[in-house]
Amino acid sequence: MLYAATVCCASATAAEPWMNTKLPADERAGLVLREMTLDEKLKLVFGYLGADQASKNTKRPAPSHDQSAGFVYGVPRLGIPHLWETDAGLGVASQGGPNVRYATALPSGLATAATWDVATAYAGGAMIGAEARAYGFNVMLAGGVNLLREPRNGRNFEYGGEDPLLAGRIVGAQIKGIQSNHVVSTLKHFALNDQESGRTTVNVRIDDAAARMSDLLALQIAYEAGDPGAVMCSYNRVNGVHACENAHLLNEVLKDDWGFAGWVMSDWGAVHSTVPAANAGLDQQSGMPFDVSDYFGAPLKEAVLNGWVPRARLDDMARRVLRSMFEHGVVDHPVAPAPDTIPFKAHAAVSLQDAQEGMVLLKNDAHVLPLNGAVKRIAVIGGHADKGVLAGGGSSLVYPAGGNAVPGIAPTTWPGPVMYYPSAPLDAIRKRAPGATVTYADGADRAAAAALARDSDAVIVFATQWTGEGMDVSDLALPDRQDALVAAVAAANPRTVVVLETGGPVTMPWLADVGAVLEAWYPGTSGGTAIADILFGIVNPSGHLPATFPASEAQLPRPALDGFPYVADRRFETDYHEGAAVGYKWFDLKGLKPLFPFGHGLSYTDFTLSGLAADVKDGIVHAAFTVTNTGKVAGREVAQVYVAPVEARWEAPKRLAGFVKVDVKPGAGVGASVTVDPRLLAVFDATAKTWNVAAGDYRVILAASAADAKAVATTVHLDAAVYDVRGKLLRARTVP
């Protein structure tokens, strides 16, 4: 593909006062804004798709990068560069077409969340941000942190799971990593866009307090941890109002309550008005021609000239864009495409490490895994394991060097193509087992697969579930009769190992009959290698589930997904009656036993969690403990600290309040500690806009999952306290 020289902005502007890097970003934005004409300000708040759109007969702006997500004109005469926008959180994506750019794909967002390791999330963000920059982009539409409230959501693979603390911290670290490249990252999708069916028409009903303690808390934690330059409002309606013209969400929650000083961009096609949207807090329309009208083009100018949108508001919109550009180095470090400089090998290693950390060993009976040198005949079955590893579909799709390893699977167009990255597990397994005969069967013939399994001393069956943007799955079963394949293989050989490449939770009717299950998610560019490394114990698995795996859809707050199957243009409601009791909280509340609990993940060694001591200083809970490796190999354990009120009533019995991943050598014990964010001990008061901690006793639980039978606990007493909407102490109340 062609890359125009895009170095922006004459150096003649270098002496201008707003180019003084010593001044704060706000001041610089104010200085340059003063020089701008009305039309220049309007340009900054109007974005285009960076691709021709044949169906709408539109062409991309000439300076945009072809087949990219977005483009916004800057003001070159004042040294303000254009904004070149690329999707997304798993790497540099491309809009479909003949000229895709090849990039490194991270494992899915859920896989990264399953690492429970903020350093890994940061490293992945830094890597994809570097590729974005090298391709000439200065905005990355990454930072997806919609809560996994609905396991059938086709986009769960882009996000960080079901818990606000885990998802918020992981995605916040990724945003920080991306922005370390002077590339703005975009927190999205704001807010409550938790299903894809009817995503532009669904009306989500939830009360403010419940939202602030669930989906909004995940966004708030990611915002605080990552300091994103932009936030993307979502397609859906929330309590009757579209998110991109929802004054409560944008003006009140995001800007006033949280203090967000950057800009709000719309999702592509999520704008429905000019005056209501601008006055409700939307700062920039994105992706024309996706919307019905160019609301923030000529209509916004007319609205400003008529005073329907105050001039001060337009200034605020433009200032917010400029401020983030100064704050995050977009102006001072202009991008210039140099894709030849991308160190793809080193980047594949970053993706590999993420995949290795995030794979979750769900079951391992009788030490079926790791495979060792004694295995002589290995059967590898199904899941196109001879070719590659699966990726999720939609705008986040990263195209790999080498192309699609399994082309032609439907859908081949949006949200497809169904993509397999050319990192074949079969090749990697062969490399790890040079002395063994490794035979592949594609699984189409179940009897043949079973016969092969019977004759093998190790059997690895791959099962896949493709999910994508703009669609949900109808249920949690593996598609294409793969359950029958796994069952047949397991019946032939009970030591069968199942490797799952899924977008999110799936059900496993064959679970009792197999030896081991490894959840590999969508494992990214180096996925095949990562899988083999874990199967053979080169890497000890250390991922833990970032979401509950239900035993069946009947256990969910909505056994049937509202609005599914979607009928075009149908407006419908979904009632988030579970409120903040999302995921394991719902399962705890209802006393339900999931297939696998949130936080679960096995290792090739054994750990004990002990010596828990919790104390309270100035109302803040600290918990210290020891993680001991009682097994024979080194490993990494995720110690999880939950809190549970003894008297106070929460949305559910307990919440995750802290976590830490620690390396422990065999026989060693490592001390670790967590400090609890007081908002996780509080209930949000929507009227006073405070987080209120009730006086009383709270159990502090140290566990290796949300349903860990070996959990240990202690109790602390908390005085009543009130924290402001950002979690800052307002007053400690004495116990009455």
Ligand code: BGC
């Ligand atoms: C998605 C966004 C994405 C945008 C641009 C939309 O369909 O919801 O996540 O960033 O397209 O491609």
